Amino acid sequence: MNYRPDDYRHVNYLWDDAAAARLGPVEQLVYRSNLLGADQRITNTGGGNTSAKLIETDPLTGEQVEVLWVKGSGGDLRTASKEHFASLYQDKLLALQPGYRAAPATGVKTQAEDDMVAMYSHATFNLNPRATSIDTPLHSFIPHTHVDHMHPNAVIAVAACRNSERLTREIWGDELVWTPWQRPGFDLGLKLQELCTQHPEAKGVLLGGHGVINWAEDSKGCYTLSLDLTERAARYIEERDKGAKTFGGAKFNALAEEQRNEVLREVLPYLRGSVSTEAKMIATLQADDAMLRFVNSVDAPRLAKLGTSCPDHFLRTKIQPLYVDWDPAQDSVEQLKSLLCSGINSYRDEYRAYYEHCRRDNSPALRPASPTVCLIPGIGMIAWGKNKSESRVTAEFYNCAVEVMRGAEAIDEYVALPQQE
Template identity: 40%
Template sequence: MVKHIWDSDRAAKLPKGVEELVYRSNLIGSDRTVCNWGGGNTSMKTTEKDFRGREIEVMWVKGSGSDLATMKTHNFTGLKLDDIRPLIKRDQMPDEEMVDYLSHCMIDSKHPRPSIETLLHAFLPYKHVDHTHPDAIISICCADNGKQIAEDIYGNRFVWVPYVRPGFTLSKMIAEGVANNPHAELVLMEKHGLVTWGETSETCYQKTISIIQEAEQYVNDRINQHEVFGGKRYQPLPEDKRKQILAGIMPVIRGAVSEEKKMILSYDDHDDVLEFVNSVQAPALSQIGAACPDHLVHTKRVPLYIDWNPETQDVHKLADLIKSGVETFTSEYQAYFTRNQQDGDQIFESAPRVILIPGIGMVNTGKSYAMSKVSGALYRRAIAVMKGATALGQFVSLHENESYHVEYWPLELYKLTLAPPEAEFSRKVALITGGAGGIG
């Protein structure tokens, strides 16, 4: 269960302003069941003095490409609210125009580019706003009967917003939905996440946590009453056997996924991973789609599921299935790109980021060990969401075209440009000899 960890004594010692927003953001980001790596955003509204000494209302919002768990004051962007608020009177605003407009609202050009969801925060009339992706909440938002479930939990206290890609339209829908419901305490974004608010940083944090706890209690009660993922199809192999097999197949996997660019691998056999990959429903459930738009760039729309029987088939058969599976995944991903591409789009690596193997666990790929671990961490969140959603109803996801337009969305891809350029030996593995000798 999500825990309330606000330290009132520590918070009281913080300077009023962005420091308290940093504290709240770090607390929220520290629990990955509340907020994905790199995902979610927070804001606060303050009064500042501009360069002429005039008092102006400023909204501080997470800058694009930062992570709530680790961000500091320099990762937030200040924007003049008087310049932003009139936008809500518009009927529409293309992404490119929105980004350009917001760049003129910044109080300091050295601040990072503001979050994709800046207008979501600006259009809500509350001093503090949190947007998160909690597992329990997304389980509801990705269930086919999610709106009815929300009514059971929250009554008339929520606003349900159908799926729309983040931007002007979604921000306006949220603001209007809240304005039209005097009882609203939260917004549930279909196939996406949660929005909460408060008049102080602490009350905003408390609301975020309490709303998630209500969802967790409801979802966990249903999970305990159901056979998870349709029950077991296979038993996980003993740990020593898993490691023995991995030693033989990891080079096979790395060779197969490195046809276009070299990839680094990591391995995960946490209990939740083993429960999923060995389940009856995993082959079909894993192919429905991503559990959250924020996952797509790092996990792709679906993982590669290797249909291997650990009880009757040997490691040589597994190696063959991996090679053919990666080849099929690559060709299908290229076809997916071709079906949906727009002018100027350039395809990413076609190889899978997530590989699920019954009896063994999950192997992840990335340009570095750290990024392969990010893909794995995000897919564990997807497993948690699917576990909750299937206990409530049927798991649903973005359809193919919706997924593509998030995965290849220029505003989402901009985050990737903020990463440092790849180093000379990126994507390579080095073996340093002599390390066991006196000189080494």
């Protein structure tokens, strides 16, 4: 399917042929990345990456060589410039495969896979100092010129469904091949390479529990394909939207703005003190209709417990938000305070237990165990971060999580990632 520019309802079509024509190949990759990153429905802040395999003149030999330009670690697609992209000899990246395959044990989380990460910098083209990301082999091993890896809410909604494989076939036919959740790395790169051989007609792969990766031979084609795939998922969800029955319907009503502010004036300073024991936190409050529908719903406690579906979201929103079972129509502000207090305490205990349970020798250190997202019926979401922009991004990420859950529950049943991740 191919939508015309004016047909898109769930993403913004921003490509300008005249603007793109003035750009060189790398600049056009940057241009495409900025357009994709500008629409939060296509990818979240700091999430997703893009690449192009381009012919460059080798500074060592003067020969024409194939170079993979791929969004590196750090920064955001919306604001990325050329220096946010790593450049690597494509033939050297491919030459890592026999060594990896010869290792005694290969696969996710093996020593062989970990060892590969250190090898990427040996493939650096033209002394480019930008560090590559763990997604590099995904882009390199897909044998197509332009590759986009995005985290669109509508696509993750499908990727987070119990019947994600069947739904992938139903929504995208043969264009997207389904693959189960696997942590990005060398091994996933090899799997994608294999899928490309097995499905020469496919235009991309649905990454279970994660997002989508798709390709084309020209930059504009890759851009429109990323939009197309997202639009189709969003329309499929829209047609099945549950309206007032979303999230099992409403259990509570939102408070009027004046009442809400009254509660917040009492509760916010108290709550801020409670979550700031390790580091001072700043709050972002969100009380728009979509968020209120979620926090007020019958299913909110069940869904909040399931945690987020996108690995990117973990770091920001921890494993799950703190939901307090407060009835805004019946209960007092004092009761809300005491629910928050006991909620935070048991949240910390559970988080420590979770960390100990999932800990491996190479696990990162335990992060502060206070919740970064609090959900209060009648009030909305309060997201926390070390500064204003961090707390805004936390809010954005949980917003995405709510959107993903809404979509998944409209078409099927939402399932979260395994805890270990």
